[in-house]
Amino acid sequence: MNILVVTGSISEQSNNRRIARWFDKHYGERVDLKHLPLVLVPMFNQDIEENPPAEVQDMRRLFKEADGVVMIAPEYNHSIPGVLKNLLDWTSRVEPVLKDKPVFVLGGSTGRFGTLRGQIHLTQILNSPGIGAKLFGRQVQVDLVDQKFTPEGDCTDERMERSITRAMEAFLASING
Numbered sequence: 768m769n770i771l772v773v774t775g776s777i778s779e780q781s782n783n784r785r786i787a788r789w790f791d792k793h794y795g796e797r798v799d800l801k802h803l804p805l806v807l808v809p810m811f812n813q814d815i816e817e818n819p820p821a822e823v824q825d826m827r828r829l830f831k832e833a834d835g836v837v838m839i840a841p842e843y844n845h846s847i848p849g850v851l852k853n854l855l856d857w858t859s860r861v862e863p864v865l866k867d868k869p870v871f872v873l874g875g876s877t878g879r880f881g882t883l884r885g886q887i888h889l890t891q892i893l894n895s896p897g898i899g900a901k902l903f904g905r906q907v908q909v910d911l912v913d914q915k916f917t918p919e920g921d922c923t924d925e926r927m928e929r930s931i932t933r934a935m936e937a938f939l940a941s942i943n944g
C-alpha cells in the first residue's frame with residue numbers, strides 16, 4: 768500500500784517532522800511510505816496551472832500514486848501554515864488529485880490546545896468542492912509536541928502513541944476496505 772506523508776511545515780527543526788519520523792519508524796516496513804517535499808512546491812499561480820513547473824507535476828504524481836495520505840499539519844495563528852494552503856490550492860485545480868483520496872489528519876503544536884483550531888480550517892479546505900478529499904473520521908491533536916516527541920521521532924507519551932497508533936490502524940483498515 769502506498770501512503771504519502773505530507774508534513775505542513777518546511778522548518779528544518781519542525782516539531783511536526785518529529786511526528787513524520789515516528790511514522791517512518793512504525794510503518795516504514797509495513798507500507799510504502801513516501802514524503803512530499805513541500806519546500807519544493809512553488810507559489811500557486813493560475814497563469815501557469817495548465818503548464819506548471821516540474822515540481823508541481825511531481826507533486827501531482829505523488830498524490831495520484833498514493834492509496835492514502837497522512838497529513839501532519841501544525842497550527843499557525845489558529846489556521847494552517849501558508850505553505851500547506853499553497854499546496855492544497857495546487858491540488859484543487861486542473862487535476863483534482865485529492866478527489867476522494869483517503870486523508871488522515873493530525874498535527875502537533877507546542878501549545879496546550881494542540882492543533883484543534885487549525886484542523887477545523889484544514890478539514891473545511893479538504894472538503895471544498897475543488898479538493899473533495901475523503902476525510903478519515905478520526906483526527907489526532909498532539910499538544911506539547913516538543914515534549915511528547917523527540918527529534919529522532921520517538922514518542923515519549925504512551926497515551927498519545929496509543930491514540931495515533933489506533934487511528935492509523937483504523938485508517939489503513941478503512942483503505943483496505
Ligand SMILES: Cc1cc2nc3c(=O)[nH]c(=O)nc-3n(C[C@H](O)[C@H](O)[C@H](O)COP(=O)(O)O)c2cc1C
Nearest residue numbers: 776778781782783784841842843844845876877878
Ligand atoms: C507563525 C507561527 C504561528 C503559530 N501559531 C500557533 C497557534 O495558533 N497555535 C498554537 O498552538 N501554536 C502556534 N505556534 C507554535 C507552534 O505550535 C510551534 O511553533 C510548532 O512547533 C509549529 O510546528 P512546526 O515546528 O512543525 O513548524 C505558532 C508558531 C509559528 C511559527
